[in-house]
Amino acid sequence: MSEIFENSGRTELSQLGEFGLIEHLTKNVKLYNESTIKGIGDDAAVVSHGGKKTLISTDMLIEGVHFDLMYVPLKHLGYKAIMVNLSDICAMNGIPTQVTVSIGISNRFSLEAVEELYAGMLLACDKWKIDMIGGDTCSSQKGLIISITVLGEADEDNIVYRKGAQKGDLICVSGDLGGAYMGLQMLEREKAVFLETPTAQPDLEGKDYIIERQLKPDARMDVVELLKALSIKPSAMIDISDGLASEILHICKQSNVGCKLYEEKIPIDTLTYETAREFNLDPTVCALNGGEDYELLFTVPQSAYEKIKNQPDISIIGHIVDESEGHYLISKSNNAHEIKAQGWNAFKGA
Amino acid sequence: MSEIFENSGRTELSQLGEFGLIEHLTKNVKLYNESTIKGIGDDAAVVSHGGKKTLISTDMLIEGVHFDLMYVPLKHLGYKAIMVNLSDICAMNGIPTQVTVSIGISNRFSLEAVEELYAGMLLACDKWKIDMIGGDTCSSQKGLIISITVLGEADEDNIVYRKGAQKGDLICVSGDLGGAYMGLQMLEREKAVFLETPTAQPDLEGKDYIIERQLKPDARMDVVELLKALSIKPSAMIDISDGLASEILHICKQSNVGCKLYEEKIPIDTLTYETAREFNLDPTVCALNGGEDYELLFTVPQSAYEKIKNQPDISIIGHIVDESEGHYLISKSNNAHEIKAQGWNAFKGA
Incomplete structure (x- = not known):
């Protein structure tokens, strides 16, 4: 927080104006990709993916809804x-190449x-x-x-959709799950302590991994490359x-299949x-319900089992079944629990 | 305004949840372009512009800053x-083909x-x-x-940047200017009257053209087609x-030239x-300073004069000069006034 409100070296955004701010912020933008023909600075950016297909995804993040400063x-x-955003392109088995970034900023923020x-x-x-190739600042x-668009x-043949899962396919996930959610719980707890006792020091010792999972997630480009x-x-x-x-319910719905996961x-x-605990x-x-891990969840034919079983960063967590068999988690005590989506609802209490 | 606050038939967004809302809003989305391989409904959209180049532009609009409901x-x-947004693609001499739309909505809004x-x-x-091919709803x-990205x-050879104006080129503009700004002045005045006397009826009679210029501008795709x-x-x-x-100052700055416009x-x-008046x-x-007309401002070599001089929707308003000659408007009384940017500053009073 401190950097937002400290007075030393605070430059008001109004001193620069819109064009000045854009110029200032984008002067360090480097271009890496041959496919970027023209980046920031005209009415539109120009990209060329030649014989390849272009993948596009977009996300909006709002203070107080998606993040707490x-x-x-x-x-x-x-x-x-x-x-x-990069993670969404990875989830299509693609390689992210460009982003546009739009930001809306209140005058609470300094340059x-x-x-x-x-x-x-x-x-x-x-x-x-x-390559950051464009955006809007207001x-x-x-x-x-x-608001970011990536x-x-x-190659058309390599694009993976949500809808292709087949009965018998293995269900795999990269990395580990639930860490980002527990990181959030830690941060929320420390915030509550701080609001009660502003002199208290945050007690996050030994929690680095889950804090990082929450604050600094990584898109799994390496998994896309591994699969390749x-x-x-x-x-x-x-x-x-x-x-x-x-x-997993998104995959099953779009593929018209059921699933069995093993706790x-x-x-x-x-x-x-x-x-x-x-x-x-x-x-x-x-x-199951924490979210924000940005790991990749994917299905592969059983024929891929030999190739994937010893990959240290990939876990096989279940398999696809006929739609009529439903969507179940088999617990450690061998009970079947129906899987229900309890993902974050953007409009609850909004 | 009335539709936002009326109670009859009001459906709360929370009744649908995020996925329900997206499904509901996008069920009428039609796809028109062959280049759209996959639209809404996966982690990313897929487009293919084959041998052509892809143009990208993005804009963010915020209530109370860019519009007043x-x-x-x-x-x-x-x-x-x-x-x-389409207008930005036209300004590159391109044809817009797809958009992604992200919206953030407070619970003041009904479905x-x-x-x-x-x-x-x-x-x-x-x-x-x-084609509307993706987005985010929160x-x-x-x-x-x-927040919209288009x-x-x-074709690479047909892309027109801001930077290509040459000394001697004619400066042209489509349509007419200042109308959107005067439309805004009318609407602002009626708003002030309404706030003072809520029973007063808006007096916009005979002002349809400028109101429409403000509320319902059109991207000049037809001008792109005409030029072609x-x-x-x-x-x-x-x-x-x-x-x-x-x-015009953007064009001159990026082209390293000066200009002479005739009032x-x-x-x-x-x-x-x-x-x-x-x-x-x-x-x-x-x-000069009103903005929001979304007309196209462009420069052409003098050799195009014969082709363009009788186009009813194109005006030749000046010509490009050497950078050392500066940027001037020649008034009707033949005085030279230096042109200064007084465009909208997004951070004034923010």
Whole structure:
């Protein structure tokens, strides 16, 4: 928070004006991709994906709805805003290449604050060599609004939709789940402590992994590359933004299939597990409904089993069944629980 | 306004949830373009512009900053939001083909209100056969936020940037200028009257043209098509969103040239002229600094003069000079006034 409100070195946005601000923020933008013919600075950007197909996805983030600047530093926010968009392109088995960034900013923010936000966005772009090619910068009446559109590319044959899962396919997930949600719980708890006792120091010791899962998620471009290296094309894929339960139901709905997941197979990091227990939460429920892990959930034909079974960062957590068999989680005690979407509802209490 | 607050037939957004709302709003989306391989409904959309280049532009509109729902009906707002984005693609001499739409909505809005907004957007899409291929729908803490990204296509050789204007080129503009600004003045005046005397009826009689210029602008796709039919490729082009003065300076700055505009040549509609006088405003100043006309401002080589001089919807308003000669408007009384950008500053008083 401190950087937003401190007075030393505060530059008002009104001193620069819209064009000045855009020029200032974008002067460090580097272009990495040959497909970017013209970036920022004209009425539109120009890209060419030649014989490849262009993938497009967009996301809007609003202060107080999607993030809380009490505990999310602006640099992390910028980084995450880019990453969650890249993740959508990965979920199509594509390679993200360009982003446009629009921000609405209230006069509560100084130039220095907006620079922090951009620094985080450019750091994320640099990590995966993404070109920032355009955007819009305007004032908002309240809070910070970020809207990002990402373009990516893929050969038509390699694009993976949500709708291709077949009966018998293995259900796989990258990384581990529930960590981002437990990181959020930690941050929310510290915020509550802080609001009660402003002199208290945050107690996040030993919680680095889950805090990072929440504040600095990474798009799994490496998994897209791994699948390519293994010559595996998933039959269906989605990224986990709303939680495993919600996402597997999306795949099943669009593919007209059912699923069977096994609780004991769901990858949960030890720290996530222990922190969930500390909060009297069921770790499996956190993995199912927590969301924001930005891991990839995908299905592959059984023939891919040999190739995938020993990949340390991929877990096989179940299989696709006939639609008539429904959508079930088999618990460790061998009970079948129906899977229901309890993902985040954007309009609850809005 | 009335439709937003009326109680009869009001459906709360929370009844549908995010996925339900998206499904409801997008069920009438038609796809028109062969280049759209996959639209709404997966992690990303897929487009293919084959051998052509993809053009991308994006805009954010925020209630209270860019529009006032006191006098802008939601259907018009949706229509205009799409059109101003299409206009950016036209300004590159391209053909817009797809849009993504993200909206943030506070719980002040009912489903019926959001449907109106979408109806306007889809009407604009239908007019120019644009595919809506994706988006994001979320709640906002305050007011309505609209973020649109548009894709278009063009052969690489036909793309027109801001930077190509050459000394001696003719400066041309489509349609007429200042009307959208005078429409806004009318609406602002009626709003003030209404706030003082809520029973007063709006007095907009005879002002249809300028009201429509403000509320329902059209992207000049027809001008792009006309230029193509005339085999004219402009040397530089931009659309007029901030006003003629600001836009010609953008072209000059990026082309490293100067300009001479002639006041008597600037196309101003009679109603715009008379209304400006009524408001004690200088009609030329309204055309120079008013903005939001979304006409195309472009430069062509002198060799195009014969082709363009009799086009009823195109005015030749000046010519490009050496950078050292500066940027001047020659008044009707033959005085030279330096042109200064007084476009809308997004951060003034924000």
